[in-house]
Amino acid sequence: MTWKPQEPLTPMLPTGSEPLGRRHVLRWLSIGGAVLVTGCGGDSSATGGGIDVVQGAAASPDPVPSPTATPASTSGTQSSLAARTTPTGRGVAFGSLEGSPDSLPGRLYGEVFPEPESHFAYYASKGCDHIRLEGAWERLQPRLYGSLGEQLLGHYDDPNNPLRNPVAIVRRDLDMAAKYGLKVILDLCHNYGSRYVGYDGTWAHMTRAQLGSAQVPVDAWIDFCVKVTQAFGNHPAVASIELMNEPHSLPIGNVGWANACQAAITAIRQVNWNVAIVVGGYEWSNAQLWPYLNPTLHTLVDPARNLFWSAHVYFDRDSSGTYGGGGESAPADANVGVARVTPFLNWLNQHGLYGRGHIGEFGAPNRAEWQPVVQNFVQATKQAGLVLTAHQDVAYANDTYQMNLFPTTDSSGRITGADRLVLQSLLS
Numbered sequence: 100m101t102w103k104p105q106e107p108l109t110p111m112l113p114t115g116s117e118p119l120g121r122r123h124v125l126r127w128l129s130i131g132g133a134v135l136v137t138g139c140g141g142d143s144s145a146t147g148g149g150i151d152v153v154q155g156a157a158a159s160p161d162p163v164p165s166p167t168a169t170p171a172s173t174s175g176t177q178s179s180l181a182a183r184t185t186p187t188g189r190g191v192a193f194g195s196l197e198g199s200p201d202s203l204p205g206r207l208y209g210e211v212f213p214e215p216e217s218h219f220a221y222y223a224s225k226g227c228d229h230i231r232l233e234g235a236w237e238r239l240q241p242r243l244y245g246s247l248g249e250q251l252l253g254h255y256d257d258p259n260n261p262l263r264n265p266v267a268i269v270r271r272d273l274d275m276a277a278k279y280g281l282k283v284i285l286d287l288c289h290n291y292g293s294r295y296v297g298y299d300g301t302w303a304h305m306t307r308a309q310l311g312s313a314q315v316p317v318d319a320w321i322d323f324c325v326k327v328t329q330a331f332g333n334h335p336a337v338a339s340i341e342l343m344n345e346p347h348s349l350p351i352g353n354v355g356w357a358n359a360c361q362a363a364i365t366a367i368r369q370v371n372w373n374v375a376i377v378v379g380g381y382e383w384s385n386a387q388l389w390p391y392l393n394p395t396l397h398t399l400v401d402p403a404r405n406l407f408w409s410a411h412v413y414f415d416r417d418s419s420g421t422y423g424g425g426g427e428s429a430p431a432d433a434n435v436g437v438a439r440v441t442p443f444l445n446w447l448n449q450h451g452l453y454g455r456g457h458i459g460e461f462g463a464p465n466r467a468e469w470q471p472v473v474q475n476f477v478q479a480t481k482q483a484g485l486v487l488t489a490h491q492d493v494a495y496a497n498d499t500y501q502m503n504l505f506p507t508t509d510s511s512g513r514i515t516g517a518d519r520l521v522l523q524s525l526l527s
Contacts, residue, residue, distance in 0.1 A: 190486075191222055193494070203250075204250045207252040207260065213494070215512070226526045231341070235287075269330075274336070281336065291345045321359075340367065353395075364406070376407070378409065410457070422502075429466075434472075447483075457487075460488065460491075463520075489521055504521060
């Protein structure tokens, strides 16, 4: 299906209200003076629960004007995440440093699993050009304003293994990506707008706090963004630095999130002029509600003119990405994904950001009934000039996660299963 700019869709309240895991239900309700929203996705570790209040968003936002039929362009941009060192468009997410952040510091080859070389080789052989490397802020920088790589991962086998240092894992993964010709989107703050604090050599007294609170000031996050850029931004495999995954429920609200992003962009450009910067949308980076939840995000200014905006889309009944544990049936409407991404596409076009959009997460169970939905979505977003990163590769062999993109293997690690259907659609 071909996407073209149109009048913004009116978000509809999804049916169903069963509790979900880490990234709850993508639902919104107008109550008094606030819009209530919950998030999208669904993979490993859990954080939070319930419905989150969006601060700084109007209960009845004005309709977004219909964009023109011809996409506007911005000087120096391209029709994919390809400017300068950035990837050209089709990739997968690696979650090897993100898993179970509440089990800090985590165990090497337990909660944290360095990505097997065979996975880099596999995706490169299929035609992927990038990976999105996910990690938790706390693992890379346990103390606010502290050094990267201070803590070591518990490891029962070899206490001298250099990969016990999370920074060493990132560098190893970047080297592996470069070996196979893959670029990397560094998503090392896969934190949803909060993080654990209280590290004093151990995590015995840790508590969780939101970005913009007294416990986690915005300038502490900017310090992390800058240090990540200094540590990794000049690696030949690095395409871009993603500021934070799926921020939501911040005490500073959506306008405060945009202001924090601007401060981070300005600080990053003082240490690195070339790396692209990827900005996630407020309230779980929800594509369907993007124009309503991000009223000022298009005003960000990058002196290097190398920004990209990243939204997430799932196709299950409540947009959560859980797919009922993988067993949910596909909808009758094969264009549900196109409908959900259209408001984001309209927003990009309206603000002259054609070619600056990224779908940082999408996926579906590996069953043929979901393929019409996936194929229509992929075709529409490709034609709209978006970069696509499918969710997600799982480093553990033969993991049963419903959106696992790596095929089945035998006991020796040799691939015995067919390519996953979402990957086939992504690369078709």
